[in-house]
Amino acid sequence: MNLTLQRCLIHVDREAVARCPVCRNYFCRECVTEHEQKFLCSSCLQSMAAGVKPARRNAGRFMLVIRMTIGLAIAWLFFYVIGQLLMLIPPNVHDGSYLRNLGQ
Ligand SMILES: [Zn+2]
Numbered sequence: 048m049n050l051t052l053q054r055c056l057i058h059v060d061r062e063a064v065a066r067c068p069v070c071r072n073y074f075c076r077e078c079v080t081e082h083e084q085k086f087l088c089s090s091c092l093q094s095m096a097a098g099v100k101p102a103r104r105n106a107g108r109f110m111l112v113i114r115m116t117i118g119l120a121i122a123w124l125f126f127y128v129i130g131q132l133l134m135l136i137p138p139n140v141h142d143g144s145y146l147r148n149l150g151q
């Protein structure tokens with residue numbers, strides 16, 4: 048089938064230059080838009096832009112960021128508590144020995 052014999056789905060008086068790979072209809076140069084090295088018609092491009100797939104990917108990335116933040120917060124809290132405990136132990140030991148020395 049010769050592509051030059053095809054007419055645009057929207058503009059019947061115009062020759063088709065590209066075929067939309069999604070809806071498999073022929074369109075003129077004005078009706079197609081290049082999207083990821085493919086020529087899509089405007090209706091398919093719109094449905095692709097408002098598609099569920101990219102939204103899901105964004106939601107997954109958003110959840111990953113939240114999970115990483117919670118993980119980092121837990122790790123920070125853990126090391127903060129450990130650090131505070133380690134900082135509290137030496138003065139107590141010193142105070143104890145200091146007081147014992149005074150008592151003698
Ligand atoms: Zn299409």
Ligand SMILES: [Zn+2]
Pocket residue numbers: 055056057058061074075076077078
């Ligand atoms: Zn057209």
